[in-house]
Amino acid sequence: MKRTVAILLLSILFLTSCGPASSSETASDSPAVYIENKGSDTIVNLALAWAEKYQSDHPNIRISVTGGGSGTGIASLVNGTVDIANASRQIKPEEIDDAKSNGIEPVEHMIARDAIAVIVNPENPVHELTLQQISDIYSGKIANWQEVGGEDRPIVRLSRETNSGTHVYFLETVLRLGSKEDKTLFSTDTLLLPSSEGIIAEVRQNPNAIGYDGLGYVPKDLKTIAIAEQEGGAYVLPSIPTVNDKTYPIARDLYMYTDGEPSGVIKEYLDWILSLEAQEIVAELGFVPVK
Amino acid sequence: MEKSLNWREFFITRLIKASGYSAILFVALIFFFLMREGLPTLGEVELSSLLGSRWYPIEDYFGILPLITGSIIITFGAALIAVPFGIGTAIYISEIAPRWMREILKPLVELLGGLPSVVLGFLGFLVLAPFLRVFLDLPTGLTALAGSLLLGGIAVPTVVSVAEDALDAVPRAYREGAWALGATRWQTIWRVTLPAAKSGVLTAVMLGIGRAIGETMTVMMVTGNAPVLAIKLGSIFSPVRTMTATIAAEMGEVANGSTHYHVLFFIGMVLFLISMGVNIAASSVVFRAKKRAERILS
Numbered sequence: 001m002k003r004t005v006a007i008l009l010l011s012i013l014f015l016t017s018c019g020p021a022s023s024s025e026t027a028s029d030s031p032a033v034y035i036e037n038k039g040s041d042t043i044v045n046l047a048l049a050w051a052e053k054y055q056s057d058h059p060n061i062r063i064s065v066t067g068g069g070s071g072t073g074i075a076s077l078v079n080g081t082v083d084i085a086n087a088s089r090q091i092k093p094e095e096i097d098d099a100k101s102n103g104i105e106p107v108e109h110m111i112a113r114d115a116i117a118v119i120v121n122p123e124n125p126v127h128e129l130t131l132q133q134i135s136d137i138y139s140g141k142i143a144n145w146q147e148v149g150g151e152d153r154p155i156v157r158l159s160r161e162t163n164s165g166t167h168v169y170f171l172e173t174v175l176r177l178g179s180k181e182d183k184t185l186f187s188t189d190t191l192l193l194p195s196s197e198g199i200i201a202e203v204r205q206n207p208n209a210i211g212y213d214g215l216g217y218v219p220k221d222l223k224t225i226a227i228a229e230q231e232g233g234a235y236v237l238p239s240i241p242t243v244n245d246k247t248y249p250i251a252r253d254l255y256m257y258t259d260g261e262p263s264g265v266i267k268e269y270l271d272w273i274l275s276l277e278a279q280e281i282v283a284e285l286g287f288v289p290v291k
Numbered sequence: 292m293e294k295s296l297n298w299r300e301f302f303i304t305r306l307i308k309a310s311g312y313s314a315i316l317f318v319a320l321i322f323f324f325l326m327r328e329g330l331p332t333l334g335e336v337e338l339s340s341l342l343g344s345r346w347y348p349i350e351d352y353f354g355i356l357p358l359i360t361g362s363i364i365i366t367f368g369a370a371l372i373a374v375p376f377g378i379g380t381a382i383y384i385s386e387i388a389p390r391w392m393r394e395i396l397k398p399l400v401e402l403l404g405g406l407p408s409v410v411l412g413f414l415g416f417l418v419l420a421p422f423l424r425v426f427l428d429l430p431t432g433l434t435a436l437a438g439s440l441l442l443g444g445i446a447v448p449t450v451v452s453v454a455e456d457a458l459d460a461v462p463r464a465y466r467e468g469a470w471a472l473g474a475t476r477w478q479t480i481w482r483v484t485l486p487a488a489k490s491g492v493l494t495a496v497m498l499g500i501g502r503a504i505g506e507t508m509t510v511m512m513v514t515g516n517a518p519v520l521a522i523k524l525g526s527i528f529s530p531v532r533t534m535t536a537t538i539a540a541e542m543g544e545v546a547n548g549s550t551h552y553h554v555l556f557f558i559g560m561v562l563f564l565i566s567m568g569v570n571i572a573a574s575s576v577v578f579r580a581k582k583r584a585e586r587i588l589s
Binding site: 068069072075078094095153154155156161162163183185186188189190191192193194198201202205206208 | 344345347348349350352357416417421424430431432433511512515516517518519520529530532540541543546
């Protein structure tokens with residue numbers, strides 16, 4: 001009995017003592033540098049594509065990319081657990097305060113542009129809407145497709161969850177038409193789906209549905225709505241030229257945040273992201289290049 | 292030798308006792324943690340707005356009533372499905388099915404119970420919800436009904452396996468006595484076996500309901516998550532948002548210690564209290580039934 005206890009104790013000692021030693025060994029064996037990159041689900045595919053390309057050119061650098069939402073990314077930066085936070089919105093003053101109280105200085109880098117496409121089922125005859133009409137649909141003032149020139153069908157509103165940067169951007173730019181005083185809210189029966197894929201799958205099979213998503217995520221088999229900023233204005237479909245010349249009204253800048261001015265490998269990575277080579281990837285994924 | 296046996300005995304009984312008490316300790320610790328993180332809500336949000344009907348946390352609307360009604364309507368619907376199906380299946384397996392059938396059915400039901408809920412949610416989202424929309428001519432299939440159907444399916448295996456054990460534990464002499472008095476098979480099941488296994492069957496129902504109310508992933512995928520106040524009869528056909536889905540969807544994003552964070556823990560507290568209430572109600576019914584049985588027997 002006593003012997004078993006002794007062996008057990010010894011083995012525990014042995015295990016605990018060899019654990020950290022072995023991990024430090026592997027770290028010194030390979031000179032890999034790790035970059036943690038986390039945040040906006042809008043940016044995650046783009047960030048992954050960048051990371052893949054960059055890693056294949058720089059084999060000693062390992063970039064781990066995760067999504068979770070802009071809020072999640074910035075929160076991780078504030079907690080000091082990531083090197084680069086991706087955000088599809090600008091950092092909020094409260095978040096800057098939180099960061100400063102943790103001794104972290106968020107620095108902003110604009111890395112690409114994104115347009116939000118409003119999508120409907122291909123069976124839906126509606127093909128153009130004004131911003132005001134979309135606002136009224138999502139706030140619940142318009143509840144039937146007939147009121148905007150479609151068939152007599154109820155409107156099913158789809159949105160991302162409230163922790164998504166796309167949700168906040170859509171609320172501010174479309175529902176409230178960019179006005180700070182406007183306190184319009186989403187209609188309570190708006191479906192809040194946890195992912196882009198959820199919205200696309202529901203729009204694909206439901207002719208009553210209207211949804212919105214980043215231009216880069218909209219598949220070809222769904223119908224994208226042309227949007228006019230004002231009643232009587234030109235209806236514009238989202239595309240790279242219309243976003244860059246600012247005629248398409250629902251477009252925004254995408255950001256990466258670092259703690260302080262970046263240096264070393266992180267600076268090299270961010271500089272590369274703004275290079276022509278990296279910005280080509282932006283266009284390939286349906287986003288809009290900065291240059 | 293004698294001494295070491297005593298020592299071993301002492302050690303093992305203490306160990307068993309400690310693991311028994313640890314359950315109480317863990318529940319107490321969890322509740323204490325929920326209280327510590329959730330109670331500050333009452334100081335930060337006024338009670339009238341906490342009991343409001345608008346849930347939109349990024350603009351400080353913290354009305355939790357839609358979430359509570361959402362959870363209740365889905366759980367109620369799931370219970371309506373799981374209780375009759377679960378008890379019916381348990382009766383069939385334990386009382387009616389021939390031996391070979393039982394040997395196929397029991398492992399199958401247990402396999403169903405082990406199915407990951409995210410898989411069911413995925414099926415529900417891609418198959419069940421579109422089917423419901425077309426079949427019932429609803430605006431969308433992502434409704435409380437879809438959630439109830441799936442949760443009912445998730446709770447059935449729990450109900451079946453616990454209820455079947457309870458029915459199995461009823462002494463054979465009871466059934467033989469009933470048959471000897473000329474009771475039919477159905478009369479035996481309904482009047483003798485089921486009442487004798489009552490407390491176990493009730494436990495099965497409660498565990499099933501507990502499983503349904505705590506389920507998160509499936510409901511998040513199929514109920515549409517719209518925070519609508521679900522108090523009308525037709526609410527079962529509208530999208531709803533449950534307490535569990537709200538916590539799961541929003542916890543990842545909130546800043547530690549913010550009002551939103553405290554409210555999410557407050558919702559956790561409400562959820563904890565509801566499932567504790569269900570358990571206490573169930574055990575008090577079982578306790579009363581036992582008392583009565585003792586009186587009759589004495």
